[in-house]
Amino acid sequence: MSSDNEQPDEPAAAGGPEQLALIRETVRKASVPKAKPRTWRGAALAPRLPVARVVVNKGVLHLDQYFDYAVPAELDAEAQPGVRVRVRFGAGAHRVREGRREGGGLIDGFLVERRADSDYGGALAALASVVSPEPVLSPGMLALARAVADRYAGSLADVLQLAVPPRNGRAESKPSPEPLPPPPAPEPGTWGRYGRGPAFLQALAAGGAPRAVWTALPGPHWPEELARAVAAALASGRGALVVVPDGRRAARVDAALTALLGEGRHALLTAESGPEKRYRQWLAVRRGSVRAVVGTRSAMFAPVRDLGLVAVWDDGDASHSDENAPFPHVREVLELRAGHERCAFLLGGLSCTVEAAQLVESGWARPLTADREQVRQAAPLVRTVGDQDLARDEAARAARLPSIAWQAVRDGLKSGPVLVQVPRRGYVPRLACERCRAPARCRHCAGPLEAPDERDLSCRWCGRGAVDWHCAECGGTRLRARIVGARRTAEELGRAFPAVPVRTSGRDHVLDAVPGRPALVVSTPGAEPVADGGYAAALLLDGWAMLTRPDLRAGEDALRRWIDAAALVRGQGDGGTVVVVAEPTLRPVQALVRWDPAGHALRELADRAELGFPPVSRMASVIGRADAVRAFVETAELPGDREVLGPVPLPAPPPGRPRRPGEPPVGESWVRALLRVPPGSGAALAAALKSAQAARLARGGPDQVRIRVDPLDIG
Incomplete structure (x- = not known):
């Protein structure tokens, strides 16, 4: 046997110098030990940046963080930041911050980063597959989605489901057109x-x-x-x-x-x-x-x-x-x-x-x-009809139209279509003063009052009873709540104007446009079709029904819906007229007459600042069973300057109507608590709610608690 410095015997067969040199080089390479490739359970990993950081498509708050996975060598080229991936959530997957494994099967996710190493000390699960090499999540969009999730006390995965549409393979395989050069700057x-x-x-x-x-x-x-x-x-x-x-x-x-x-x-x-x-x-x-x-x-x-x-x-x-x-x-x-x-x-x-x-x-x-x-040139003429005018007007007994409205309809039909707006079905006004139609409000928190009858009033926000209620505007003590729908209005107008076609536009059938010929168009708010050349006139009926909605935004929403409809009417110079049936002294009605929505918003903002209502303050709602909501509010580490309103019971959905988000299931009783914080504490409130909800979900439990930051409806 030769020593380490000895060379092997040369073969006896003749091969020449070149053949001998090739044999010696082969022997030399064989004697150098080879580096073992990095493996995961025997499979080779990507040679560079072998760790993929993934956000998994599970929107529960206690899993709202990134997870590390190994990148197999065969996926190295396609597994780039921003692509959709499939991962086995559980076996080997771990929380980046906590180092804990979670159980589960194959789920979707987004690869957000490639790394050289992982914070986790154990073996990593490998990416199961790359769904598509198309990068659909940019770093900027990821940062925006994280900011949105933090602001609304939600999870990053839930925001990404809203931000990135579902994949369509046929659309993805088609090339996109070449971009066009920038156009010239437009004229004003x-x-x-x-x-x-x-x-x-x-x-x-x-x-x-x-x-x-x-x-x-x-x-x-x-x-x-x-x-x-x-x-x-x-x-x-x-x-x-x-x-x-x-x-x-x-x-x-x-x-x-x-x-x-x-x-x-x-x-x-x-x-x-x-x-x-x-x-x-x-x-x-x-x-x-x-x-x-x-x-x-x-x-x-x-x-x-x-x-x-x-x-x-x-x-x-x-x-x-x-x-x-x-x-x-x-x-x-x-x-x-x-x-x-x-x-x-x-x-x-x-x-x-x-x-x-x-x-x-x-x-x-x-x-x-x-x-x-x-503004005066573009806006139509706006005229008002109050309750006292209706009471004195004999013509108002037919189709609920006072004389001024009858005249506006007759004059309008001579030159074009007339729009009639009726509050949509589904508005459920609570209570209002029978005399002046002002909303019935709680004297403690200014929330809306509700009751099955006038003998048992309570606040929908704070739950306090309202004994010996009287209207703060006129001193009245009687309440009312009723509404007439669009279908009945169309029937009444059809009888009043039998020679004129009547069209309806609403939830079941929304018209996009109508011709400029004379016709009556009865529409619910938001469904008004555009008329060719503009409407000759518009009637805004039952204004009190929108103004007395039990919501902080009732006046603002009523004015917005009136203006949206009135803006479809021809300008005052072309004879356009709008008649609104509502108390003329109310602020939204006056804003409509002056066509001053910005001024109305500024005055509303000043009132909300005085009362501490959004958007000056930040609010969040917590909805669920009474014991679950109470326990959640008590255990959450809320900001010290927060104020808790309620909890108060939530009404069950009417029989036959599908359940809406935030409503209790059939047969269950839910309550709602409102959390209010002053300016500057909104981020702290959202963070506290998110942390408390994540802890509650991690512990598990049968009771659902629903959180919503900045709820639209706090009435």
Whole structure:
């Protein structure tokens, strides 16, 4: 046997020098020990950054963190940050912070980061598969989703389900078109009617990031004005995003953008598009082929590149608040995006919410309004009819129309259609003063009063009884609550005007548009069709039914719905007239007569500041069984300056109607507690609620507790 320094004997067969050199090199390589590849249970791992950090698609709060997985070598190329993956949640998976394993099977997730090592000391489970190599989650969108989850005391996985649409393989396999060059800066057009309108467009086109609250003038021009704002952002080489409440208004903005910029420069993201087309358009936006988006609520997370403008239209519409956890609102999400991406912000509407007024009052945004002369030219003439007028008017006994309304209908039908707005079915007004129709409020917290009869009044917010109630406005002691629906109104008007066609638009059948010929159009709020050339007149009936809703926003919502309908009527110079049947002295009615929604919002903001109501304060609701809600509130480490209102019982849903989110199941009794904190403590409240809910879920238990930060309805 040879020593270590000896060479093997040369073979006897002749092979020449080259063959001998090859044999020696082969022997030399065999004598060098080979490095063992990194393995996971025998399988080779990725040679570089072998750890994938994943957010799993489980929206429970106690699992709201990242999990580490090993990256097999065969998935190294496809397993890039932002792609969808499948992981085995449980065997080998662990919490990054706690080091605990969880049980489960294969679930979906998003790969958010590749790392060289893991905080976990044990063996890691491997990625099961990469669903698609398409990166759908950018670092910016991940940061936004985390901010939204923290603000609403929710989980990151729940927000990502709202932000990233389901995958469609057919749409993903198709290439997106090449991006078009930026268009030229648009002319101001009708933006010239607003004092700072042209300057706002110039700032956008120059690459600036102005923030504005825009009170639009009545009439058909607002879709084109939104389109010009988008065009100005595109002219700067950046992208733009516009979110509207429903598909009808999205279609109007879509048509305006197409007319102004042509095809191929924007995407329309609405539910009506269908899953394949919607995902294909979403991918075109993510890939940078399309730089502008118009869509409904879920479009607030659209992955627009180099975002230059975010805009929301009619932020007071309830459709902007998502009914899926953690219940984010479009306005708040776009405010976060404007801050995260340092882009322009535009909040527009025919009316003005209290939240919009607060943005102006705080200096965060500037007002975009027209002068009074422009308002008088664009708005119709508004006339009022109060209860005393109805009582004295014999004509009001037929179809509930006073003489002034009869005359407005007759005159309007001579030149075009007449709109009749009736409060939608489903409004359930609680109690109001029989004499002046003012809402019945609690003397302790100003919450709405309710009762099966007048002998047992109680507050819906704090639960206190209201003994010897009397109206703070007129001193009356009797209460009332009733409403007449749209169907009956249409029948009455049909009998009153037998020669005129009557059309209805509401929940079951919504009309998009009606011709400019004489007709009566009876509509519920929000379903008013657009008339060719505008309506000749409009009747806003049963105004008290909207004003006496047991909600903090009753006056604001009533004014918004009235203005939305009245804005479809021709201007005063063209003979347009609106008759509103409501007490003339009430603040929302006066705001409608003056066409001053911004002034109404500022006065409402001042009142809320005095009473400590949102948006000056932050609120959250806790709903569930009485013992579960009480235990949750007592054990949560809430801020020291919080105030607890309630808990009070929640009414069961009426028989035959599907259960809505937040309502108790059939046969169960639920209560609700409202938590209120002053300015500056909202983040602490959300963090405390999230921590308490996560701890409760980790312990397990049969009782459900539902949390909602910034609930729309606190009445």
